[in-house]
Amino acid sequence: MGLIPESVIEEILLKADIESVVGRYVSLNRKGGNMWGLCPFHHEKTASFSVNPSKNIYKCFGCGKGGNAINFIMEIEHLSYPESIRFLGSLYGVEVPDAREEAGNEERREKTKRVKNLLTEAAKFYYKQFNDPEVGVPARKYAQERALDKQTLDHFGIGYSPDSWDALRNYLTEKGYTEDEMEGSGIFKRSEKTGKLFDLFRGRLMFPIFDSFGNIIAFGGRTLKKGELPKYINSPDSLVYNKQNHLYALNFAKKEQSKQLIVVEGYMDAIAMHKAGFRNTVAALGTSFTDSQLKTCARFCEEIVFFFDADGAGQKAAIRAIKMMLAYLSKLSGLKIRIKIAKVPDGKDPDEFIREKGADKFAEVVKNALYVEEYLLERAYNDNFDEGKGIDKGRYQDDICLYGSWMPDDIKRSTMANEAAKVLGANPGAVLNRMNSLAENEGARENLNNAREIARQKAEDLKNRNAVNEQPGYEEVDQAQEAEQPSEPVNTYTVVDTASDDEIKLFAYALSLGPVLADQKKVALEDVLRPDDFSGDSMKALVKSFLSVFDANKGVSYARMSDFFRRVTINGVPAEDVMYNECTKADSAPDINVKRDYYLGYLYKIRISRVNEIEESLISQRMYASTQEERSAAEEKLTKLSEYKEKMRKKMGEL
Numbered sequence: 265m266g267l268i269p270e271s272v273i274e275e276i277l278l279k280a281d282i283e284s285v286v287g288r289y290v291s292l293n294r295k296g297g298n299m300w301g302l303c304p305f306h307h308e309k310t311a312s313f314s315v316n317p318s319k320n321i322y323k324c325f326g327c328g329k330g331g332n333a334i335n336f337i338m339e340i341e342h343l344s345y346p347e348s349i350r351f352l353g354s355l356y357g358v359e360v361p362d363a364r365e366e367a368g369n370e371e372r373r374e375k376t377k378r379v380k381n382l383l384t385e386a387a388k389f390y391y392k393q394f395n396d397p398e399v400g401v402p403a404r405k406y407a408q409e410r411a412l413d414k415q416t417l418d419h420f421g422i423g424y425s426p427d428s429w430d431a432l433r434n435y436l437t438e439k440g441y442t443e444d445e446m447e448g449s450g451i452f453k454r455s456e457k458t459g460k461l462f463d464l465f466r467g468r469l470m471f472p473i474f475d476s477f478g479n480i481i482a483f484g485g486r487t488l489k490k491g492e493l494p495k496y497i498n499s500p501d502s503l504v505y506n507k508q509n510h511l512y513a514l515n516f517a518k519k520e521q522s523k524q525l526i527v528v529e530g531y532m533d534a535i536a537m538h539k540a541g542f543r544n545t546v547a548a549l550g551t552s553f554t555d556s557q558l559k560t561c562a563r564f565c566e567e568i569v570f571f572f573d574a575d576g577a578g579q580k581a582a583i584r585a586i587k588m589m590l591a592y593l594s595k596l597s598g599l600k601i602r603i604k605i606a607k608v609p610d611g612k613d614p615d616e617f618i619r620e621k622g623a624d625k626f627a628e629v630v631k632n633a634l635y636v637e638e639y640l641l642e643r644a645y646n647d648n649f650d651e652g653k654g655i656d657k658g659r660y661q662d663d664i665c666l667y668g669s670w671m672p673d674d675i676k677r678s679t680m681a682n683e684a685a686k687v688l689g690a691n692p693g694a695v696l697n698r699m700n701s702l703a704e705n706e707g708a709r710e711n712l713n714n715a716r717e718i719a720r721q722k723a724e725d726l727k728n729r730n731a732v733n734e735q736p737g738y739e740e741v742d743q744a745q746e747a748e749q750p751s752e753p754v755n756t757y758t759v760v761d762t763a764s765d766d767e768i769k770l771f772a773y774a775l776s777l778g779p780v781l782a783d784q785k786k787v788a789l790e791d792v793l794r795p796d797d798f799s800g801d802s803m804k805a806l807v808k809s810f811l812s813v814f815d816a817n818k819g820v821s822y823a824r825m826s827d828f829f830r831r832v833t834i835n836g837v838p839a840e841d842v843m844y845n846e847c848t849k850a851d852s853a854p855d856i857n858v859k860r861d862y863y864l865g866y867l868y869k870i871r872i873s874r875v876n877e878i879e880e881s882l883i884s885q886r887m888y889a890s891t892q893e894e895r896s897a898a899e900e901k902l903t904k905l906s907e908y909k910e911k912m913r914k915k916m917g918e919l
C-alpha cells in the first residue's frame with residue numbers, strides 16, 4: 265500500500281469535521297463549548313462521550329477512547345488507518361491516490377494462482393537454504409537444539425531465510441515472478457525510502473503455513489538471533505491468506521480422523537506434539553482464536569482441547585476465546601461440540617513439557633483437561649483468591665454469574681450455580697436466578713462485562729503504547745523515520761516516557777504557535793524546539809513527528825497531532841490527556857507575542873538546565889582528570905558552555 269501524502273491527510277481532517285463525522289453515528293447535544301452524547305464504544309446510560317469542535321477531536325471520559333476523525337472511523341468501522349482515510353475521502357470528496365487498481369475477476373484468479381506458485385517456489389528456496397552446507401548452519405543448529413529430527417523437519421517443510429534483504433527477491437525475479445506478484449504474496453515489504461521491495465523474512469527459521477488442502481499460503485518465521493524481537497513474525501493477510509480462517513497443521517491433523525482436535529498457540533508447540541504422536545494438533549495463528557476457526561474445527565471433530573499460554577496474556581486470551589465460543593455455540597444450536605481447557609503443569613508450554621517429561625505424561629495432561637464449565641469455576645475462584653485475604657466474594661460473584669450466563673446449556677449452568685453457591689454460602693437457586701437474568705438481559709450482562717473489560721483494556725492500552733514503530737498506519741505517515749530500511753515491528757523495549765512540566769508546556773506552546781514557529785522574524789531558527797530538548801523517548805518521538813509534518817504556512821493542527829498522542833504515554837498517562845489541558849491553556853494566551861514569549865521562556869529554561877547538567881559532569885571530569893590535556897579539554901568545553909548559558913540568560917532577560 266502506498267504512502268498517503270501529508271497534504272491529503274490534512275485536507276481530510278479539515279473537510280471531515282469531527283462534529284459531522286461523529287454525528288453520523290452518535291446524536292450529540294451542545295453543552296458549553298463541547299458536544300456530548302452516548303459513547304458508541306462502551307455501553308452507558310449517561311453521556312460521557314464528548315466532541316470538541318475547535319480542536320477537531322473526540323474523547324470519551326468513560327472508556328478513555330479519543331482522537332481525530334480518522335481515528336473515530338478506524339474504531340467504529342474497524343478499518344486500518346489508510347482504509348479509514350479512503351473511507352472519509354469518498355464521503356467528503358477528497359481524492360486519495362490509490363496505487364492498486366481494481367483488477368477484473370479473471371485477472372484476479374490468474375494472479376492468485378501465480379501467487380500460490382510463488383509461495384511454493386519460496387518454500388523450496390527456504391528449504392534449499394536450510395540444507396545448504398554453509399548458509400544453513402544457524403538454522404540446523406537451532407533445529408538440533410530443539411531436538412527436531414530430519415523426518416519432522418521435512419514433514420513440515422521447514423526452511424531458512426538467509427540474512428539478506430534481497431536473496432529471495434532476486435531468486436524469484438530470476439524465476440520470472442513480477443514485483444506485483446511478489447507484493448501480493450505478503451512475504452515482501454516495500455521500502456519507503458527507496459521504493460524497492462525487500463524480503464520480509466531475514467535470518468529466520470521458516471515454517472510454511474498450509475491451507476487444509478496442503479497448499480502453501482503464508483509463512484511464519486522464528487528469529488535465530490539472540491535477543492532479536494519479535495521472536496516470531498507471520499506474513500500478513502494477502503491475496504491468498506486470511507489468518508482468521510486458518511489453523512496451522514490442519515492439513516495433517518485432519519488425516520487422523522480423530523474425534524478430538526488439540527489447539528495450541530505456536531507452531532513449535534504443534535510440531536513438538538505431532539512429533540510426540542499427538543498428530544491431531546493444530547495451532548491458532550495470530551493472537552486470538554476466532555469464530556471462523558471454531559467453525560473450521562467443528563467440521564473435523566467433536567471435541568476441542570485448548571492449550572493457552574500460562575502467562576497473563578494467555579490467560580486473558582482464554583477468557584476471551586471462551587466467551588466468543590460459547591456465544592457462537594448458543595447462536596448455532598446445531599453445532600454440537602465439546603470444549604475443554606487443558607493446563608500444562610508449572611506454567612510450561614507443551615513443547616517444553618514433552619521434552620522434559622515425555623509423551624506418556626503429556627497424554628495425561630490432555631486427558632485431565634477440564635470441561636469449559638469446570639475451568640470457568642476454577643478461574644473465577646483463583647482470579648479472586650488472595651493468600652492473605654481469602655476469597656473476594658463480591659468479585660467472585662460478578663465473575664461466576666457472568667460466566668454462568670454464557671453457558672448455552674441449562675444443566676451445565678445449574679451445575680455451575682450449585683458449585684458457586686457453596687463458595688458464596690448462598691442459596692443455589694438465587695445464584696442460578698442471577699445467571700439466568702443476566703443471560704436474558706443482554707444490556708445488564710454487557711454492562712457487567714464492559715465494566716470488567718474497560719478496567720482490563722485501560723491497563724492494556726497503557727502497556728501497549730510507546731512502541732511507536734509497531735502501530736499500524738504510523739509507519740505510513742511518519743516520514744521522519746531514520747532507519748535505512750523500514751524496521752520490523754519492535755514490540756518490547758523499555759521506553760522512557762517521563763517529561764517535566766516545563767517540557768510539556770514548551771511543546772504545548774510550540775503546537776499552539778502554529779506557523780509563527782517558522783517565521784524567523786518572530787522565532788529565530790536556533791530557537792525552534794528539537795527532539796534533544798526533551799529528556800524522555802515519548803516526548804522526543806512526539807517532537808520528531810511534529811517537525812516531520814510541520815507546514816510553514818499552517819503549522820500543525822491539533823487533530824493531526826492527536827494521531828501521534830494516542831500512541832504514547834507521558835509520565836504513565838495517555839499523552840492526549842496531558843496535552844489537551846496544556847494546549848487549551850496555551851491557546852488562551854492573549855496574543856501571539858505573549859504566546860511566543862512563553863514559548864521562548866520555557867525553551868531557554870530547559871536549555872539552561874540541560875547545560876547545568878553537562879557542566880556538573882564536566883566539572884567532575886576536570887577534577888578527576890589524569891592528564892593535563894584532559895583537564896584543559898574539559899576546561900575549554902566549560903568555557904564554551906558558560907558563554908552559551910550567558911547568551912541564553914541574556915535572551916531570557918530580553919523577553
Ligand SMILES: [Zn+2]
Pocket residue numbers: 303304305306313324325326327328329
Ligand atoms: Zn466510551
